[in-house]
Amino acid sequence: MTVKMLVRQPAAPHASPRPRPSSWVWAWVFTGAALTAGVLLVLVGYLGVGTLSGTVDWAALVTESMWSPGDSAFGGLAMMYGTAVVSLIALALAVPVGWAGAIALSEYLPPRLAGPLRMSVELLAAVPSIVYGLIGIMAVRPVISWFGDVPGGDSLLAAGIVLAVMITPTIVAVSVDALSAVPDRYREAAYSLGLTRREVIRSAVLPQARQGMRAAVLLGLARGLGEAIAVFLVVGRADGRLPTSFGELLDSLVHPGQTLTTKLAGPEPVLAGTSGPYFASICGLGLILLALVAATTVWGTRRSSLAGAPPRGNRQRRSGRMRRELDQLVRLLRLGALLLPVVLLVAMLAVLVTRGSTAFAPSFWFTSAAGAAGGGVRDQILGTLLLVITTGLIALPLGFGAGILLGVYASTRRARVLQTVTVVLGGTPTILLGLAGFVIVCSAMGWGRSWLVGALVLVPVVVPVIALTTAGRVSGMPTEITESALSLGLSRAQYIRSVVVPYAWPATVTGLLLGLARAAGETAPLLFTATVFFGAPGLPSGIVNAPVQALPTHIFTLSQDSGDPAAVSQAWGSALVLVLITAVLLSVAVVLRKRFEGDRWTT
Numbered sequence: 001m002t003v004k005m006l007v008r009q010p011a012a013p014h015a016s017p018r019p020r021p022s023s024w025v026w027a028w029v030f031t032g033a034a035l036t037a038g039v040l041l042v043l044v045g046y047l048g049v050g051t052l053s054g055t056v057d058w059a060a061l062v063t064e065s066m067w068s069p070g071d072s073a074f075g076g077l078a079m080m081y082g083t084a085v086v087s088l089i090a091l092a093l094a095v096p097v098g099w100a101g102a103i104a105l106s107e108y109l110p111p112r113l114a115g116p117l118r119m120s121v122e123l124l125a126a127v128p129s130i131v132y133g134l135i136g137i138m139a140v141r142p143v144i145s146w147f148g149d150v151p152g153g154d155s156l157l158a159a160g161i162v163l164a165v166m167i168t169p170t171i172v173a174v175s176v177d178a179l180s181a182v183p184d185r186y187r188e189a190a191y192s193l194g195l196t197r198r199e200v201i202r203s204a205v206l207p208q209a210r211q212g213m214r215a216a217v218l219l220g221l222a223r224g225l226g227e228a229i230a231v232f233l234v235v236g237r238a239d240g241r242l243p244t245s246f247g248e249l250l251d252s253l254v255h256p257g258q259t260l261t262t263k264l265a266g267p268e269p270v271l272a273g274t275s276g277p278y279f280a281s282i283c284g285l286g287l288i289l290l291a292l293v294a295a296t297t298v299w300g301t302r303r304s305s306l307a308g309a310p311p312r313g314n315r316q317r318r319s320g321r322m323r324r325e326l327d328q329l330v331r332l333l334r335l336g337a338l339l340l341p342v343v344l345l346v347a348m349l350a351v352l353v354t355r356g357s358t359a360f361a362p363s364f365w366f367t368s369a370a371g372a373a374g375g376g377v378r379d380q381i382l383g384t385l386l387l388v389i390t391t392g393l394i395a396l397p398l399g400f401g402a403g404i405l406l407g408v409y410a411s412t413r414r415a416r417v418l419q420t421v422t423v424v425l426g427g428t429p430t431i432l433l434g435l436a437g438f439v440i441v442c443s444a445m446g447w448g449r450s451w452l453v454g455a456l457v458l459v460p461v462v463v464p465v466i467a468l469t470t471a472g473r474v475s476g477m478p479t480e481i482t483e484s485a486l487s488l489g490l491s492r493a494q495y496i497r498s499v500v501v502p503y504a505w506p507a508t509v510t511g512l513l514l515g516l517a518r519a520a521g522e523t524a525p526l527l528f529t530a531t532v533f534f535g536a537p538g539l540p541s542g543i544v545n546a547p548v549q550a551l552p553t554h555i556f557t558l559s560q561d562s563g564d565p566a567a568v569s570q571a572w573g574s575a576l577v578l579v580l581i582t583a584v585l586l587s588v589a590v591v592l593r594k595r596f597e598g599d600r601w602t603t
Contacts, residue, residue, distance in 0.1 A: 029408075029496070032401025033418055036467065039460045040425045044290065046436045050283030053275035061284050065242040067258075069268075074281035076288060078242040082156055082257040083292065086231065089160025089253075090167055090224045095217055098171030100337035102213070105172070106179035107201055108331060109338075117342060118176060119590055123583055124345045125169030125514055128521020130555050131575045133233035135348060136162040137559075138355075141234055148254025154236030156257040162230050167220035168341055170514055174219055174469050177507045178212020179205060181476045196327040212472030212507075218419075219468050219514075222426035225293050228265035229523045229556065237262055260289040265431040265524050286432050293424045349579075356576030358569055365577065369534060369549075374566070377574050382538040383451065383548030384581065387530065388520050390455035391462055392512060398459070399466025399515070400508050404500055406467060407474025419471070426464030433457045434525030442529055449547035451540050454530025458522060462515030469511030473504045513589040517582050523552040533557050551578040 057074065064075025101121070105114050140161050141153030148155065182205050190204035206213075236256020243249040264286060272279040358364050367376035402422065409415040437457040441447050477500070485499045531553045540546035551574050558571035 028397070029401040029405040032398040032403075032463075032467070033405045035398050036402045036425060036463055037418070037421050039463075040290075040421055040428075042440070043425075043428060043432060043436055043460075044287070046439065047283045047286045047290075047432070051280045051287065053283075054277040054280030056277070056280045056284045058284065061281060062288065065240050067239040067263075069272075069278050072277065074277065074284075075240075076260070076263075076281075076285050078240050079258050079260045079263050079285065080288065080292070081242055082235070082259040083225065083261070083289070085156050085253065085257070086159045086163060086235070086259055087221065087224045089157065090163035091217070091221065093161070093164035094168040094171055094220055097337045097340055098168045098216065098220070099175055099213060100334040101168075101172045101341060102175035102179060102216075103201060104334040104338040105176050107197070107205065108335060117338065118173075119586070120345050121169050121172045121338075121341050122510075122513065122590070123586055124341050124348070125173055125517055127348065127517075128552060128575075128578055128582065129166060129227060129230040129518070130521055130523055130552050130559070131348075131352070131579060132162055132166050133230040134555075134559060134571070134575060135165075135351065136230060136234040138351065144254055150254055150256075152236075154234055154238075154256045155254045156235060157253045159231045159235040159257075159259070162234055163224050163227060165344060166227065166230060167223050170223060171216045171220045172341065173510055173514060174216035174472060174507075175209070175213045177469065177510050178209040178216070178472050178476055181212065181473055181503075181507075182208040183478055196323050198327045198330045199323075208478075209476055211475035212469075215468045215472030215475075218423050219426065219465060221296060222293065222423050222464060223518065225289070225296070226261065226426065226429050228261040228429050228431050231259060232262045232265050233559070235259060235262055237266065239263075260285055260292075261429045261431070264289070264429050269431065269435055286429070289429060290424055293428070294420055352572065352576045352579060355569075355572035356574075358573035359576040359580070364573060368538075369554075374570075377551065377554065377577055379536065379538040380549045380551045380554045380574065381577065381581065383531065383536070383550045384520060384552070384578070386451055386539065386548060387454050387458065387526070387550060388516055388585070390452070391458040391519050392516050394455065395459045395462035395466060395515065396508075396512055399463040399511065400470055400504075402463065403467040403470025403508065403511070404474060404496060404504065406471035407477075407504065408496060408500060419468075422464045422467050425460055426468070428460065429524070430457075430461060430522050431524040433460055434528040437525065438528040447543070448545035449530055449532065450543055451530050451546055451548045452543050454526050454548070454550075457525040457529055458519040461519050461522060461525075462512070465515035465518065466508055466511040469514070470504045470508045473507035474500055477503055509589055513586060516585060520578065520582050520585075521552050523556045526550055526553050527556075551581075 061074055061076050062080070063077055064073070065078040065081075066073045066075045067078070105118055105121075109117065136158060140158045143153070144150060144155050144158045145153035148157075186204045186208060187200055190200040195203065235258065237258055238256035239258050241252055241255065241257050243252045264282070268278075269282050272282050364376040365381065366378050368379050369375040369377065402418070406415055406419055406422070434457055437453050441453045441456070442449060447453055481499065481503075482495070485495045490498065530547060531550045532547045533554065534549070536547045536549050538549075540548055555571050555574045555578070558567045558574065
């Protein structure tokens with residue numbers, strides 16, 4: 001019997017053993033970065049030309065507190081003070097709670113609980129700013145009125161609290177992404193040394209996630225410095241309030257004030273015209289705000305790099321019992337911090353459901369508005385969806401490309417400059433974007449009010465969020481992944497396409513969600529460029545002179561008529577509809593993120 005040996009024939013070599021050339025990657029990432037910087041340059045140019053249209057007394061603008069156009073007095077020091085105080089209050093409240101809640105979600109809770117709670121926090125991040133303003137009017141102002149004995153409750157403290165509530169979910173969502181990207185082997189190695197959970201988090205997890213968590217704070221700072229509408233509704237807008245002593249400083253917290261954003265979001269930019277000292281001083285305030293955001297960003301990045309230095313001196317080693325007790329105490333504090341945004345979400349939904357019960361009627365969704373406060377919001381829903389979807393399609397590739405470039409070159413000076421530009425753009429008051437779009441596109445180019453112009457002015461709102469969340473994820477990538485990819489002979493462009501892009505994509509989806517949630521609730525830029533209160537069709541038939549109706553501007557207009565019960569009911573119903581729409585978009589984004597993320601492949 002003859003036995004034949006079966007020999008497997010060698011497979012023919014692949015025609016292209018190396019990955020395909022990826023030279024297009026550089027064009028993509030540099031386009032995103034260039035357009036991000038270009039938008040800021042256009043905005044700075046617009047403000048710079050505005051300051052040249054009249055005489056600006058820069059010394060008085062930055063050192064005087066009196067603002068009285070009738071007396072030709074243009075002092076912005078009190079507004080700068082209000083901006084600083086409101087931002088510091090917001091960060092002091094939001095950063096500890098946000099970081100602690102993110103650590104609890106990532107390190108303490110099992111996945112079956114962490115998933116729903118994370119979605120709840122992200123839903124809170126998706127609540128539009130106009131809704132936060134309504135909540136501030138209803139809940140925060142009465143408390144401040146009782147606490148500070150101030151009629152109405154409008155104050156810097158109320159604005160800081162509302163702003164803290166707004167930015168906390170953003171800090172939590174982005175920080176969770178940074179913590180989740182830390183490979184499990186770092187935790188396992190630390191546990192094998194006998195460290196407690198608190199010590200593992202402090203010594204093994206937080207150093208790896210520092211870049212992403214810092215990006216979360218920068219995003220919160222950018223939103224805090226650039227927020228206008230929610231602060232506008234609760235700060236009081238009182239000019240010239242500048243304390244001269246410590247006692248007056250404490251007293252000023254519970255009294256009305258003014259910030260740079262609320263001044264720029266008010267009626268004065270329109271009343272100032274397009275030239276003269278009044279308009280030039282308004283543009284000067286815009287440049288000062290951009291300079292403050294840039295200075296804060298540079299300072300924040302430097303402080304965070306210094307914070308990474310090893311501590312000096314020897315710490316006294318605690319006994320095993322004290323370590324366990326401290327570990328339990330920290331665990332309870334972090335879980336308690338996570339409960340704060342969850343309880344806030346439940347309370348907010350309860351208020352919306354109670355006040356906005358008109359939204360449960362199907363006719364409210366599928367009929368057009370009638371009169372000032374009647375009918376439904378069908379056309380507003382269609383206009384909002386059109387603006388959000390168009391903004392997302394334009395902003396996603398630009399922000400993703402800029403974020404990849406930021407993350408890959410995170411250690412270079414060029415990347416720090418680009419990061420500063422990105423955060424400054426994210427902190428730009430949207431009213432300035434709206435005014436620039438109105439002057440440049442609507443007026444100079446003759447487009448008039450247009451839904452496309454509205455989407456274009458919302459793109460700079462979304463791009464920085466996508467870029468910073470993506471960069472934070474890429475910066476936290478373990479070095480061994482990069483070394484392994486480059487040791488296989490991949491070029492830098494192929495490494496970005498094959499390794500960096502898949503790794504960063506889940507965080508990018510989170511950034512897109514947060515950015516679109518903010519864009520969906522933006523009111524100020526749309527008032528000048530894209531929307532009208534009534535008379536526009538649900539879906540426009542063209543681009544030029546094609547306005548739409550949108551839920552944020554509809555709510556803002558109705559909220560100004562607080563004496564009409566029908567208008568108030570319509571405003572709350574519209575707010576509930578807007579929150580439900582953002583919740584649906586959030587659910588879709590979460591499903592996509594889970595599909596892209598899969599198993600944690602960095603283990």
